[in-house]
Amino acid sequence: MMGHINNLVVEMVRDSLGAEAVDRLFAEAGLEARRYQPEVIYPEEEFQALFRGAQAVFGVAADAAEEAFAGYFMKRSPEMFPAIFEQAGSARGLIERIPTIHRNFPASASQGDYRDKVVITESRPERIVLHYMSPNQLCETLQHVAKITLDYFGERGAVRETSCQKDGAPHCNIVVEFHGAKEPVGA
Ligand code: HEM
Known part of the structure; x- marks a missing residue:
């Protein structure tokens, strides 16, 4: 990591x-x-x-720690990397960039040790499917971060896991749906 x-x-x-x-x-x-x-x-x-x-x-137990960490991660990330959030422009834009963000992050000396843990297997306007494979088993974190990303960009959507490494699946399969902008309050 x-x-x-x-x-x-x-x-x-x-x-x-x-x-x-x-x-x-x-x-x-x-x-x-x-x-x-x-x-x-x-x-x-x-x-x-x-x-x-x-x-x-x-x-706390692992699931509560993952939820707290996701919240902290999404509080700090826009402060630390405002340009990434600006360029992404939408929840879909950020989720689609995850593999590129992760791949470009390590220093050149560490590039040889880098392995993709989050990959996109389907990308359509209304949904993205991610495969997550990692010894760190942070699929709850991933899902919370995706939900907070929808909120951050003022969008409605849904995040669900359809298979999980913790249950013996080869990878976690995570579906993120994009349902458009939230109704303005009072509309
Ligand atoms: C500004 C945006 C982001 C930055 C700078 C960032 C950065 C990173 C970095 C540096 C790592 C360590 C990767 C490794 O060592 O293999 C990581 C891990 C991770 N990121 Fe991101 N990330 C961003 C956005 C996201 C988003 C939007 C999601 C999910 C919706 C996400 C999900 C994850 C997960 C689940 C891991 C843990 C991987 C593991 O199991 O080790 N990231 N992120």
């Missing part, structure tokens, strides 16, 4: 619970406290340990 995501886990804990909780996070994870290079790919086990550590300091 790229250091950018590891840093976001650490920052979520710091923003919600304070600096002292970050020490507990690394202790729970069994890792030395550190800052990650955003564009370097670190071992997946390190991310998994950090995420388990975050669950422990928040005292």
